[in-house]
Amino acid sequence: MTSAVIIVLREVLEAVLIICMLLASSSALGLRFRWLPPALLAGLAGALIYAVFLEDISMAFEGFGQEIVNAVLLLLITLLLLAHNILAMREFKAPQIARLPALSLLILSATIAMAIVREGSEIYLYVYSYGVVAGDMTSVLAGGAIGTGIGFSLGTFIYYGLRTLSARHCLLFSSIMALIIGAGMSSQAALFLAQADLVPAAEPLWDTSALVAESSLMGELLQAVIGYEASPIAAQVGMFAGALLLSLVAMAIGIFSVRNLPARAGATQTQRSHE
């Protein structure tokens, strides 16, 4: 059962981080949570489809379909987090006067759905083949429930942590989290491409596994939050730095796109204190 806890927790961690962070920004952007159930359902449906067709997907692209789909999903999430940062910074600079609710809903929903697809498919494969087919249902389900529970308690902690901040500070923190998570995901995408021999093979640049082992609890947490990699190759470091830079540019674009709007900071400040 302990293996089931760890397997599910490892998969859940990354998705939970993104979901809870985006929920916090969603309320700071003045959106209700009605968009969440459809986004979760879309993600779960996507995960199911990915898992069921994994054999065909794996065989595609000369046996590297899995790597390509994973890399594309990770890069799409990075781009969506970047779009989130533009929206968050618009709101940060001009609270309540430059909102794009429809676009925000679309971006938040798509990010969450995609974050669920990849990790969800692995959980489904594990639970289906080791629980349902191999008949070890109780331990797989119990372990899975505990793993999911730990993941979501961590997520709740992050959500309420962000919500204790003022709306503007919440958006700033969420953007910084999104920037770092996105960079980590881009670095992971580079790794999948290296696995498929689609980026030039190279020896790792450095090795910090003696300092923080990737297999340790700290390593796993750091991996989920900042995309920690003990022995990265140059392509990973490049993608990480590139995504970080692009996200900062996106945040600057967000701020500059609303700089000429009439400042109503005083009015909104008093409004928020009444909320």
Add this chain to the structure above:
Amino acid sequence: MAPSRHIPDHSGRRLKWLLTGAALCCVAMSAQAQTPVFEIEIREHLFYPSELKIPAGQKVKLIIHNRDATPEEFESYELNREKVIIGNTQGIVFIGPLKPGEYPFFGEFNPKTALGKVIVE
């Protein structure tokens, strides 16, 4: 007069490009052929062989045959690799180039039994 002089000139250039392309393909294919191939099997949630020796400083193609009916995820923190291999199929991962040393790997769905390591020397 001018067009007729241009046509042979153009086709000659095209032939040159074609030959260059073909030559590049040959180089790429021979580079591909030089990548050593290693194979491991998963049976009853165990890796065979559980220790695999590969040369240092060289990219290697690793083919993993999953002979079980259940899926397995080939995973390694040290090799930085992860790939789900559905039951009764095979998966390919490229690894390396690596420095000499030991690089453990495991099956994520059976982390207590499915253990192995790549020994680079």
